[in-house]
Amino acid sequence: MTQFIDRRSTRHKGTVNRRRFMLRYQDHLKKAVFDAVGKRSITGIDQGEQVIIPKKDIAEPMFQHTTGGMRHIVLPGNDQYITGDKIERPEQQNGQGSGAGDPSNEGEGSDDFIFELTREEFLEYYFDGLELPDLVKKELAQINTFKTIRAGYSTTGIPTNINVQRSMRQALGRKMAVNALFKRRLEAAEQNYLYLKTIDSDRLTLEQALNEIELIKKKIVTVPFIDTIDLRYNNRIKIPAPATNAVMFCVMDVSGSMDEIKKDIAKRFFILLYLFLKRSYSKIELIFIRHHTSAKEVSEQDFFYSRETGGTVVSSALELLHQTIETRYNPSAWNVYVAQASDGDNWNADTPHCTDLLRQKIIPLVQYFSYIEIMPRHHQSLWEGYAQLAAQHPNFAMQNIDQISDIYPVFRELFKRKTA
Amino acid sequence: MTDKILSTGSEWTFDLIADYDREIGNLARDYKLDTYPNQIEMISAEQMIDAYASTGMPINYTHWSFGKRFVSVEKSYQRGHMGLAYELVINSNPCVSYLMEENTMTMQALVIAHACYGHNSFFKSNYLFKMWTSADAIIDYLMFAKHYISECEERHGIVAVESILDACHALMNYGVDRYKHPAPLSLQEEKIRQQNRENYLQSEVNELWRTVPKSKNLAETKQTQQFPAEPQENILYFIEKHAPLLAPWQREIVRIVRKIAQYFYPQKQTKVMNEGWACFWHYRLLHDLYDAKLVTDEFMLEFLQTHTSVIAQPAYNSPHFSGLNPYTLGYHMMQDIRRIAENPTEEDKRWFPQHANTDWLPTLDTAMRCYKDESFIAQFLSPKLIRDLKLFHMLDDERHPSLHIGAIHNEEGYQRIREALSSQYNLSHNEPDIQVFLVDVNGSRDLTLHHTQYQNMPLHPHTTNEVLKHLHTLWQFPVNLKSLTSDGQTVTEFHCPPK
Numbered sequence: 041m042t043q044f045i046d047r048r049s050t051r052h053k054g055t056v057n058r059r060r061f062m063l064r065y066q067d068h069l070k071k072a073v074f075d076a077v078g079k080r081s082i083t084g085i086d087q088g089e090q091v092i093i094p095k096k097d098i099a100e101p102m103f104q105h106t107t108g109g110m111r112h113i114v115l116p117g118n119d120q121y122i123t124g125d126k127i128e129r130p131e132q133q134n135g136q137g138s139g140a141g142d143p144s145n146e147g148e149g150s151d152d153f154i155f156e157l158t159r160e161e162f163l164e165y166y167f168d169g170l171e172l173p174d175l176v177k178k179e180l181a182q183i184n185t186f187k188t189i190r191a192g193y194s195t196t197g198i199p200t201n202i203n204v205q206r207s208m209r210q211a212l213g214r215k216m217a218v219n220a221l222f223k224r225r226l227e228a229a230e231q232n233y234l235y236l237k238t239i240d241s242d243r244l245t246l247e248q249a250l251n252e253i254e255l256i257k258k259k260i261v262t263v264p265f266i267d268t269i270d271l272r273y274n275n276r277i278k279i280p281a282p283a284t285n286a287v288m289f290c291v292m293d294v295s296g297s298m299d300e301i302k303k304d305i306a307k308r309f310f311i312l313l314y315l316f317l318k319r320s321y322s323k324i325e326l327i328f329i330r331h332h333t334s335a336k337e338v339s340e341q342d343f344f345y346s347r348e349t350g351g352t353v354v355s356s357a358l359e360l361l362h363q364t365i366e367t368r369y370n371p372s373a374w375n376v377y378v379a380q381a382s383d384g385d386n387w388n389a390d391t392p393h394c395t396d397l398l399r400q401k402i403i404p405l406v407q408y409f410s411y412i413e414i415m416p417r418h419h420q421s422l423w424e425g426y427a428q429l430a431a432q433h434p435n436f437a438m439q440n441i442d443q444i445s446d447i448y449p450v451f452r453e454l455f456k457r458k459t460a
Numbered sequence: 461m462t463d464k465i466l467s468t469g470s471e472w473t474f475d476l477i478a479d480y481d482r483e484i485g486n487l488a489r490d491y492k493l494d495t496y497p498n499q500i501e502m503i504s505a506e507q508m509i510d511a512y513a514s515t516g517m518p519i520n521y522t523h524w525s526f527g528k529r530f531v532s533v534e535k536s537y538q539r540g541h542m543g544l545a546y547e548l549v550i551n552s553n554p555c556v557s558y559l560m561e562e563n564t565m566t567m568q569a570l571v572i573a574h575a576c577y578g579h580n581s582f583f584k585s586n587y588l589f590k591m592w593t594s595a596d597a598i599i600d601y602l603m604f605a606k607h608y609i610s611e612c613e614e615r616h617g618i619v620a621v622e623s624i625l626d627a628c629h630a631l632m633n634y635g636v637d638r639y640k641h642p643a644p645l646s647l648q649e650e651k652i653r654q655q656n657r658e659n660y661l662q663s664e665v666n667e668l669w670r671t672v673p674k675s676k677n678l679a680e681t682k683q684t685q686q687f688p689a690e691p692q693e694n695i696l697y698f699i700e701k702h703a704p705l706l707a708p709w710q711r712e713i714v715r716i717v718r719k720i721a722q723y724f725y726p727q728k729q730t731k732v733m734n735e736g737w738a739c740f741w742h743y744r745l746l747h748d749l750y751d752a753k754l755v756t757d758e759f760m761l762e763f764l765q766t767h768t769s770v771i772a773q774p775a776y777n778s779p780h781f782s783g784l785n786p787y788t789l790g791y792h793m794m795q796d797i798r799r800i801a802e803n804p805t806e807e808d809k810r811w812f813p814q815h816a817n818t819d820w821l822p823t824l825d826t827a828m829r830c831y832k833d834e835s836f837i838a839q840f841l842s843p844k845l846i847r848d849l850k851l852f853h854m855l856d857d858e859r860h861p862s863l864h865i866g867a868i869h870n871e872e873g874y875q876r877i878r879e880a881l882s883s884q885y886n887l888s889h890n891e892p893d894i895q896v897f898l899v900d901v902n903g904s905r906d907l908t909l910h911h912t913q914y915q916n917m918p919l920h921p922h923t924t925n926e927v928l929k930h931l932h933t934l935w936q937f938p939v940n941l942k943s944l945t946s947d948g949q950t951v952t953e954f955h956c957p958p959k
Contacts, residue, residue, distance in 0.1 A: 042481050042498040042576070043554065044474055047507070048561055057513065061527030063618070100525055101630055101926035103892045109917030111856040114881040116784060117775025118852040118868055125865040127854075155531060 062161070068093050069157065073165045089162050091155045098153050188276045197273025206272035214270055218263050226256040286321040286375040286407075288314060289361055292343065293382040295332040295352045302414045305441055306381035307344055309412055312451045313379045321375065327364060331357035337364070352385045354422060355393045362401050376406040384413045386422040395425040403433050411438040412450065466754050470564035470762075474502075477559070480569045481576065487748045488577040491821065493741070495580040496555040496595060500572070508560050509533050511548055515724070519602050521609040521716075523625055549575035551583040551727070553595040566762040569755075573745040578738030585829050586733070588726035598723060604650050605716040612709050624710050627930035628696060628717035633891050635696030635718035636725045658708035661701065668901065669704050691895040691910065695931075696721070698896045704905060705936045714934070729887060732833045736790015739771060740798075740824075743791070773849065784881075788849075793836070796845050797824050807843055833885035841881060843874045853880045858916075889914055894941070905937035913945050918952070928956035 062069060072091040121127075157165070193206055233249040290310045292298070298306075317324050328343035329335055332350040335357040357380075365376055386394070403409060411426055413419065419440070429436050439450040466483065467476050481500065488495065503511070513530035514520040548558040557575040559568050583589050613621045628635070668687075692698045696718040700711050727734070746763055749755045773788040774780040797815065800808045801823045804816035815823050827840060846869045853867040853876055866880070867873030883889055897910040909931075911919060924941065932939045941954040 042478070042485065042500060044478060045499065045501045046474070047501045047503050056522050057510075057524065057527035057530055059527070060522055060524040060618075061531065064524045064622070098528060099923075099926065100626075101923040101930070102633060103894055103911075103927050104920045104923055105890075105892055105917045106920035108858045109913065110858070110915040111917070112866070112880040112883065113854045113856060114784070114851055114877055114884055115776035115854060116773050116849045116851055117777070117781075118850040119775065119777070121852055121865045121868060123865055123868055123870070123873060126862040127865070128862055129856075153528070153532070154535070156535070 061155075065093055065098070065155070066165070068097070069155070069161075070165050073157070073162055076162075088159045089157045091157055093153045093155060095152050188278050191275050191277040193272045194275040195269075195272065197275070201273040201276075203272050203274050207266065207270050210270040210272060211266040214267065215263055215265075219260055222256055222260045222263075226253065226260070229253045229256055285323045285325070285373065286317050286377060287325045287327060287365075287369045288317055289327045289329060289364075289376070289378040290343065291329045291331070291357050291361060291378060291380040293332070293352055293354070293357075293385065294330045294346075294348045295350055295385060296348070297352070297383050297385050298414075302381075302383055303344060305414050305443075305447060306412070308447050309381060309441075309451065310379055312447070313377065313410070317377060325369075329357050329360055329364075331360075335360040351387060352382075353390050354382065354386045355390050355397055358394055358397045358402060362397065362405075365402075365405050371405045378402070378406050378409045380409070380411045382411070382413060382422065384415045384420045384422050386420065388421050391421045391425040394422065395429055398426075398429055398436070399432075403429070403436055407435065409433075409436045411436075412441050413438070414441050416442045464753050465756055466749075467565055468756055468758070470566065472563070472565040472568050476565060477568055477572070480565075481572050483749060483752075483754055484569070484573050484577060484745050487745050488573075488581075488741070491741075491744070492825075493577055493581040494584055495577060496553045496584050498576045498580065499554040499556045500576060501556060501558050502561055503558050505537070505560055505562050506534075508548065508558065509537060511558060515720075516548055517550070517602060517720075519599070519606055521606045521625075522613075523629075524622065525626075525629065547571040547575045549579045550598070551579075551589060551593055551595055551723075552598050555580040555583065555595070556599075564762065566759050567766065569749075569759075570742055570746065570763055570766060573742035574738045577745065578741040579734060581741075582730075582734050582737045582828060585825075586726070586730060586832075587830055588729060588832055592726050593723050601650060601719065604654075605720070608654070608712060608716065612713065616709065621713065623933055624713050625717065627933040628714055630927045630930040631695050631699075631934075632717060632721045634894060635694060635714075635721040637694050637697070637722065638888075654712060658712065661711055662708055665702065665704065665706075668702060669905075687899050687901050688896060691897050693895050694718070695894070695896055695909070699931075699934045702899070703935050706934065710934075726832075729832045729834070729885075732786040732790040732793075732885065733828065733831065733836050734790070735787045736792075736794045737828050739767075739787055739791035740794035743767060775850075789837075792845055792848065793840055793842075794824065794827075796842050797827055797840055800842065805844070811842060812840075834882050837885060838878060838882040841878045843869075843871075846874055846877055851877050851881070853877050892917075892919055897942075907931070907935045907937065907939045909939070909941045911941060911943040913943060913951065916945065919943055919954075921952075921954075924954050925956065925958075928954055932956045 069091050072089060076089045193203060229249065229252045233246070233253060236246055236249050292303070292306050294303075314324065314326065326340070328338050328340055330338055330343055330348070331352075331354065332348050333353045333356065337360065338346075361378065365371065369376055398409070413423055423438075423440075426436075426438050430438050441447060441450050466479050477500070481498070485498075510530055511517070513533055514526045520526065547560075550556040555576065557571070557580075559571055563571070583593075583595060589595075609621060609625075688698070688702075696714055699706070700714040700718065703711070703714075706714070746755070746760070750760050771785070771788045771791050773785045774782075798820040800812050800815050801818045801820035804812070809816045827836065831839060850869055852865060852869065853873065855864040855866045857864070867876035869877070892911055893914060894909055894911045896907070898908040900906045900908075919941075928939050928941060939956045943951045943953070945951055
C-alpha cells in the first residue's frame with residue numbers, strides 16, 4: 041500500500057549546509073566583501089555580492105587517473121570512420137577521451153567557484169561583531185519622542201473629544217433604567233384609579249388618584265434626554281516612540297593638502313558608517329559638509345570630487361554643523377552621528393575654538409562623533425586638542441589612518457562592542 | 461468511454477496521484493514486478509536541490525561540501541542551465557520516492573512508474589543490492605549517523621569533525637569491500653555495538669602498537685611477519701581498525717563514511733541497468749494506461765516528449781556530447797532483450813541462442829536480477845543495437861601519436877565493441893587500483909600504499925598528493941604511495957609529508 045506524505049512545509053533545509061560552506065570559506069567571503077566596498081557608492085552599497093573562490097581552494101580531491109597510458113573507448117554516432125583509421129589526437133583540454141566519465145573536481149578545468157552572497161549576508165560579514173556605542177542605551181532608555189495613540193474612552197475630557205455615539209448610547213441606557221421605575225409606578229397608579237372607579241369611590245379620592253398619575257407622567261417627561269454623566273470622550277494617550285531617524289554628517293577637509301588618495305580613504309570610511317547606521321535606523325539622511333577656510337553644505341558628488349584649495353579653518357565646519365543640527369535636526373527626534381575626516385591641518389589659533397565648540401555645543405547633541413585623521417606622519421595641533429576631548433567624552437572617538445588597508449581595522453576600533 | 465479517463469489538464473492533486481498510483485500499481489502487479497511498499501513524498505524544487513546535493517539522501521549528516529554542491533546546483537537551475545532531476549528514489553524499505561511539486565500530472569505519473577515501480581523493483585531484486593545493502597535499515601542507520609556526527613560536533617568542535625570527514629570523503633571510493641559481505645545493519649544494534657566497539661577497537665589498536673614486548677619469542681615472530689599479511693583494498697576499513705592515534709569517535713566517523721560508501725557501491729555498478737529497467741517500465745506501464753483508455757492523447761504526447769529527451773544520445777562529435785547516456789543504453793538494451801525473446805532475427809538466434817524465442821518477461825527478469833552493468837553489457841549488447849547506436853571503438857595509446865579506430869559496427873567489430881564497452885563499466889578499471897601494502901609496525905610506523913597501473917594509466921599527481929595529505933590526517937605518521945606497472949616496476953612515488 042502506497043503512503044503519501046506532503047513534506048513541502050519543511051523548507052530551507054539546504055541552508056544548514058550552505059552555512060557550513062560559508063563558515064569554512066569565511067576568509068574568502070570577508071575579503072571579497074571588503075574589496076567590494078571600495079567599488080561602490082555610499083547609498084548603492086547594500087546589495088549582494090558575487091564572491092569568486094578559486095577552484096583549488098574548494099577542491100575535494102580523489103585518487104584519479106590523468107592522461108596517458110592506454111584507453112579503450114567506445115563512442116556512439118559513428119559517421120565517418122572505418123576500422124584501422126588513424127585520427128589526430130585532439131588537444132588535451134577537450135579530448136573526447138574520458139568518455140567513461142571521471143568528472144574531475146580538480147584536474148585541468150580551472151573554472152572558479154562563484155558564490156552569491158545575499159544583501160543580508162554581505163552586511164552581516166561587514167558588521168560582524170560591531171556595535172555602535174550606547175546605541176542600545178539611546179534606543180531603550182533615553183526615549184524622548186512620543187506619539188499619541190487612541191486608547192478607548194474616558195468620562196472626562198474636553199468638548200472637542202466628545203464621542204457622540206458612545207455618549208448617546210449611555211444616555212439611552214440611563215433613560216431606560218430611570219424610566220423603568222416610573223413606568224412601574226404609573227402602571228400601579230393607573231390600576232389603582234381603575235379600581236377606585238369600579239368601587240364608586242368619592243370624587244376626591246378619584247381626583248387624588250388622577251393627580252398621582254399626572255405627577256408620575258411629568259416625572260417621566262422630565263428625565264433628561266442627555267446628562268453630563270452620559271458624556272464619553274475619546275481617550276488618547278502618549279506612548280514613548282524611539283526615534284528611528286538618523287542623520288549622518290560627513291565633514292571633510294577639502295583644502296589643498298587633501299589629495300585624491302586621502303579623499304578616497306575618507307569616502308570608504310563614510311561608507312562604512314553609513315552602512316552601519318542603515319542597519320539600525322529605518323531612515324537616514326546624509327549631510328555633506330566640506331570646508332577649507334569656510335564651510336559649505338554640498339551634494340555627495342561635489343563632496344568627493346570637486347577640487348578646492350586654500351587654508352584650513354576647522355571651526356567653520358563645526359559652526360555650520362552646529363547650526364544645521366539646531367535648525368533642522370532636533371536631537372530629540374533625530375539620532376545625530378558625525379564623521380569627520382581630515383589630514384590634521386588646521387590654523388593653529390583655531391584649535392582651541394574647535395575644542396570649545398565641540399565640548400560645549402556639539403558633543404551634547406550627538407550620539408557619536410568620530411574623527412579620523414589621514415596622516416602618515418606626525419600629528420598637528422588639532423589632534424592634540426581632540427585627544428583631550430576623547431579622554432573626557434565616551435561618545436567622542438578618534439583614530440589615525442595611514443593607508444587604505446587601515447580603514448577597516450580602524451573602523452572596528454572606533455565602533456567596537458563595548459563590554460559592560 | 462471518456463468517463464474512464466483519470467484526469468485532464470496538467471494540475472495534480474494528492475487524490476489524482478493516488479488514482480494514478482493505484483492504476484500503475486495494478487498494471488505493475490500484472491507484470492509480476494516485485495516491489496517494496498512505496499512511500500511517495502511531495503517536496504519543493506529547493507528541497508529537491510538540497511536532497512540532490514546531499515548525495516541523494518534525505519537525512520544525511522551536515523557537511524560543507526553538500527553546501528557547495530547545493531550552491532552550484534541551485535545556481536545552474538536558476539539560470540536554466542539544467543533541469544532538475546524529475547525524481548529521487550531511495551533504496552529503502554519502504555521505498556521512498558520524491559515528487560517535485562512544480563511538475564505536471566503527466567510528469568508525476570511518469571515518475572511514479574519510473575521510480576516507484578521501476579527502480580523500486582530493481583532495488584528489491586538485483587543481486588548486488590540484495591547482497592550488499594539492507595534496505596530495511598538504511599534510514600535508521602542514516603539517522604544514527606546524523607545524530608552521532610552532530611554529537612561529535614558538539615563535543616569536539618565542527619573543525620575537528622570536518623577534518624576527519626574531509627579526509628574520509630577523499631578516500632570514500634576506497635571504503636568499499638568488493639568481495640567480503642557486510643553484516644546487515646539495524647539502528648538498535650548499531651547503537652549498542654557502537655558503544656562496545658569503541659572499547660574493543662581501541663584495545664585492538666593498542667595491542668598492535670604495543671611497544672613493550674611481551675616476550676622475546678613473540679617479538680621475534682612478529683618481526684618476520686609483514687603487516688598487513690595481505691594487501692588491503694578497503695583503505696578506510698584499514699584506517700578504522702589500525703590507525704595508531706585516532707580517538708574512538710574518529711574511528712566511528714570513518715566507519716560511518718565507509719558504510720555509506722558501501723551502501724552506494726551497487727548503484728555505481730548498475731547505473732545502466734537500473735535506469736534502463738526503470739525507463740523500460742515507465743514506457744511500458746504508461747502505454748498500458750493509454751491502451752486501457754485511462755489517459756488522454758495530450759498526456760501521452762507530453763510523456764513521449766519527455767521520454768525522448770531522457771533517452772536522447774548525442775553523437776560523439778556533437779557539442780552536447782558528454783559520454784554515453786546510461787538511460788539510452790539501458791533502455792534500448794532492455795527493449796532489445798524483449799525483441800530478441802519475441803521476434804528474433806537469424807542474427808539474434810546465432811548470438812543469443814538461449815534467449816531467442818522465449819517468454820520475454822522471465823528472460824528480462826533474469827537479466828535484471830543476475831547482472832551488473834559490466835556483465836549485462838558483455839551478455840546482452842546485441843549487434844543490432846551496436847548498429848543502431850553506431851558504436852565504434854577507439855584506442856587511445858600514448859605511445860602512438862594518433863588515435864586508432866579499433867572496431868566499428870560491422871561483423872568483425874561487434875565482439876570487440878562489446879568487450880570494450882563492458883570493461884568501460886568495470887569500476888576497477890576506472891578507479892585507480894590502490895591498496896594498503898605495508899606498515900612499518902616496529903619502526904617509523906610509515907604506511908605504504910601500492911598503486912598498480914591498469915594499462916599504464918598514470919595517477920593525477922596533484923590530486924594524489926592532496927589525497928595523501930588527507931590520508932596523513934588519519935594515519936598521522938608518514939604515508940607513501942608507490943605507483944607500479946602491472947609487472948611490478950616502480951614508476952613514481954608520492955610521499956606525505958614530502959621527502
